[in-house]
Amino acid sequence: MKILSIFAIFLCLCAPLEVKAGESDDKFHKPHIPNHYTATEIITQIDKFNGKEVVLRGEAAVEPLERGDFVWLNVFDGSISIGVWMKKELITPIKFYSGYKTRGDIIEVVGTAYRADPDTNGELDIKATSLKVIEQGGKIPEYFPAWKIILAILLLGITGLYVSRWISESKKSRKKAKENFELGTIFNEDIE
Amino acid sequence: MIRKIDINDFYLVIHNIGQIITVLGLTMFIPLTVALVYAEYSVALDFLIGICCCVIFGFITKRKNKDLPAPTMFHGMLIAGVSWLFACVFSAIPYYLSGHYLSFLDAVFDLMSGFTTTGLVLIQDMEHLSNGLNMWRHLVTYLGGQGIVVLALSILIKSTGGAYKTMVGEGKDEVLEPSIRKTTQNIWIISVVSLVLGTTILFVIGRIEGLSFGRSFLHGMWMFMSAWSTGGFAPHSQNILFYHSYMYEYANALIMIIGSFNFALHYAVWKGNQKELFKNIELKSFIFTSSSFVLLMTIGFALTKTYSTIHELFRRGVFNIISAHTTTGQMTIYPTQFANWPQLAFSAACIAMMIGGSAASTAGGFKNIRVGIVLKGIGHEIKKLLAPEKAIVTTKYHHIREHLLEQNLVYQAALIILAYIVIYGLGTILGMMCGFPLGTAAFESISAGSNTGLTAGITGASMPIVLKVSYIVFMWAGRLEFMAIYVLIGTMWLMFGKPKKRRKLM
Numbered sequence: 001m002k003i004l005s006i007f008a009i010f011l012c013l014c015a016p017l018e019v020k021a022g023e024s025d026d027k028f029h030k031p032h033i034p035n036h037y038t039a040t041e042i043i044t045q046i047d048k049f050n051g052k053e054v055v056l057r058g059e060a061a062v063e064p065l066e067r068g069d070f071v072w073l074n075v076f077d078g079s080i081s082i083g084v085w086m087k088k089e090l091i092t093p094i095k096f097y098s099g100y101k102t103r104g105d106i107i108e109v110v111g112t113a114y115r116a117d118p119d120t121n122g123e124l125d126i127k128a129t130s131l132k133v134i135e136q137g138g139k140i141p142e143y144f145p146a147w148k149i150i151l152a153i154l155l156l157g158i159t160g161l162y163v164s165r166w167i168s169e170s171k172k173s174r175k176k177a178k179e180n181f182e183l184g185t186i187f188n189e190d191i192e
Numbered sequence: 193m194i195r196k197i198d199i200n201d202f203y204l205v206i207h208n209i210g211q212i213i214t215v216l217g218l219t220m221f222i223p224l225t226v227a228l229v230y231a232e233y234s235v236a237l238d239f240l241i242g243i244c245c246c247v248i249f250g251f252i253t254k255r256k257n258k259d260l261p262a263p264t265m266f267h268g269m270l271i272a273g274v275s276w277l278f279a280c281v282f283s284a285i286p287y288y289l290s291g292h293y294l295s296f297l298d299a300v301f302d303l304m305s306g307f308t309t310t311g312l313v314l315i316q317d318m319e320h321l322s323n324g325l326n327m328w329r330h331l332v333t334y335l336g337g338q339g340i341v342v343l344a345l346s347i348l349i350k351s352t353g354g355a356y357k358t359m360v361g362e363g364k365d366e367v368l369e370p371s372i373r374k375t376t377q378n379i380w381i382i383s384v385v386s387l388v389l390g391t392t393i394l395f396v397i398g399r400i401e402g403l404s405f406g407r408s409f410l411h412g413m414w415m416f417m418s419a420w421s422t423g424g425f426a427p428h429s430q431n432i433l434f435y436h437s438y439m440y441e442y443a444n445a446l447i448m449i450i451g452s453f454n455f456a457l458h459y460a461v462w463k464g465n466q467k468e469l470f471k472n473i474e475l476k477s478f479i480f481t482s483s484s485f486v487l488l489m490t491i492g493f494a495l496t497k498t499y500s501t502i503h504e505l506f507r508r509g510v511f512n513i514i515s516a517h518t519t520t521g522q523m524t525i526y527p528t529q530f531a532n533w534p535q536l537a538f539s540a541a542c543i544a545m546m547i548g549g550s551a552a553s554t555a556g557g558f559k560n561i562r563v564g565i566v567l568k569g570i571g572h573e574i575k576k577l578l579a580p581e582k583a584i585v586t587t588k589y590h591h592i593r594e595h596l597l598e599q600n601l602v603y604q605a606a607l608i609i610l611a612y613i614v615i616y617g618l619g620t621i622l623g624m625m626c627g628f629p630l631g632t633a634a635f636e637s638i639s640a641g642s643n644t645g646l647t648a649g650i651t652g653a654s655m656p657i658v659l660k661v662s663y664i665v666f667m668w669a670g671r672l673e674f675m676a677i678y679v680l681i682g683t684m685w686l687m688f689g690k691p692k693k694r695r696k697l698m
Binding site (some may be wrong): 044064071076094101143151155 | 219230232233234235237238240241243245247248251289315316318320321322323330401403404407428429433434435436437438454488498499500501503505507508524526527528529566
């Protein structure tokens with residue numbers, strides 16, 4: 001059983017992978033379209049963009065954070081997000097935000113980039129003037145590969161065998177200890 | 193005289209490691225439950241596989257207690273050192289199966305970063321992480337901060353022999369109570385009570401700042417775990433910048449400062465000894481060094497006129513200096529912005545990371561107490577030189593109680609500081625060999641070795657494998673403060689190094 005267990009763990013470590021991250025990277029890190037920038041491009045070249053109007057494209061991330069009549073919306077490019085400060089009404093066309101089960105809408109934001117925005121206590125951000133949805137997001141179905149289910153059943157079976165053996169051994173040793181204790185009591189009584 | 197190693201030593205070590213891994217596997221029930229609550233069934237399956245692997249490993253390595261020798265300090269060091277490696281490999285299973293990593297090495301890197309409370313990440317596509325996986329990421333940091341051996345000891349105290357010795361191997365040599373069980377339990381009581389309080393505070397701030405109810409709670413708990421254990425993880429790619437909230441940042445700064453203090457100090461205050469706060473050498477040392485770094489950073493920013501108001505300076509400068517000094521690694525700026533910091537501020541952040549927080553805490557680096565002891569040692573030598581030849585000069589320092597400064601203590605503290613400097617230097621050279629500039633390479637190396645987790649842009653899934661592996665080793669060595677690693681290297685040398693003196697297993 002030990003060999004089987006080691007094999008199962010080894011199998012688990014060598015299991016084939018479907019890297020969702022890779023897919024996501026491909027989606028956003030495609031060849032640069034003139035005048036459209038990703039969050040990474042704006043952050044890494046902020047000296048070039050500081051105080052200038054930029055067009056940011058990316059996925060609407062997680063959920064907007066409301067601050068009175070304004071909101072903070074984080075826009076994700078597959079590796080990092082950038083904060084965009086805008087009026088609340090601008091986010092109304094957005095239907096989906098990124099999450100484990102959802103792919104957020106791909107949006108295009110026009111605004112001014114700041115290296116250290118004085119209005120937001122020196123944050124590197126974008127102040128948006130307009131927003132439009134380029135591509136609507138949607139639900140991401142959960143994926144259950146067959147090998148993963150088989151592996152889980154196999155491992156669960158082996159664990160069950162070990163646990164049942166451990167329980168029966170524990171019972172036996174408790175019984176033995178009890179018998180020894182009783183024998184010891186009888187022996188002591190005999191001596192007395 | 194060098195000790196002999198036989199098969200029973202091996203059995204004892206592997207038996208204890210198996211027990212620790214079993215406990216760790218059982219803790220995966222927490223993220224498994226979260227995954228089920230949020231109907232993330234694929235994630236739940238990953239955790240089920242992880243739990244089974246850990247439990248099976250525990251059974252395979254199980255030996256009957258009566259067959260095992262009595263544990264010594266040597267065994268304790270070995271158990272602590274090796275169990276961290278095993279813990280990273282087994283805990284990485286759900287990470288790897290999640291599909292958010294490009295390789296198993298990347299998953300192990302993030303696990304080592306989590307357990308050692310470093311905070312460097314190679315994870316991909318963070319804005320699509322499940323709640324179950326995020327729970328595990330932050331729980332790993334929280335468990336790592338308290339010490340995974342401490343966790344196992346508090347549960348398995350009857351079956352794990354040499355408890356104190358194993359705990360020392362993990363860098364937790366403060367004994368709060370005469371009994372080790374009581375000590376480990378106290379560490380957990382302090383941490384759990386703080387978790388409840390901290391989560392509540394961050395939950396309220398989260399609600400004020402526009403987070404939904406469920407997210408406020410989960411993020412509050414995760415960000416507390418991250419700050420308290422001086423880990424630096426966050427559920428989103430922008431780290432704490434995601435919240436765009438000064439309240440969230442100030443609350444986290446306070447939590448990370450408290451989290452970086454010695455457990456013995458927490459316990460003394462917990463027991464009503466508030467005076468300790470004004471006398472403790474570590475606290476004094478922390479206040480002195482952090483004020484100096486903030487001053488340096490302020491001068492640096494003032495010269496370049498980067499930030500124009502005090503509030504900007506606090507949120508973008510002081511927060512990151514505190515994060516560096518407590519070795520937390522939460523960031524209010526983007527990684528590439530660090531590389532563009534003024535030289536003076538950049539150097540202040542580097543030195544702050546090097547020194548780190550308090551000994552026997554969740555923080556990394558040299559530790560304040562060692563800096564305090566070495567400085568006192570220098571002062572002692574100067575006093576000796578100035579005093580008449582026949583005079584007996586003594587120096588004392590206060591840490592929970594008065595201690596006499598002994599030469600051996602200064603020597604040990606200096607030796608560990610030297611070991612840290614060696615890994616910082618080695619990492620810098622490796623970074624430069626991989627083509628990175630000196631400043632960035634040094635920053636990243638110090639960040640990994642001191643378990644800080646701030647990044648100037650090197651750390652990422654695309655970084656060279658040699659850097660990934662070396663940072664894993666640096667994080668591990670830095671967290672265990674080298675002793676356990678030395679013992680492990682010595683054991684390897686005894687087993688495989690010198691053929692003539694090799695002790696055969698069996």
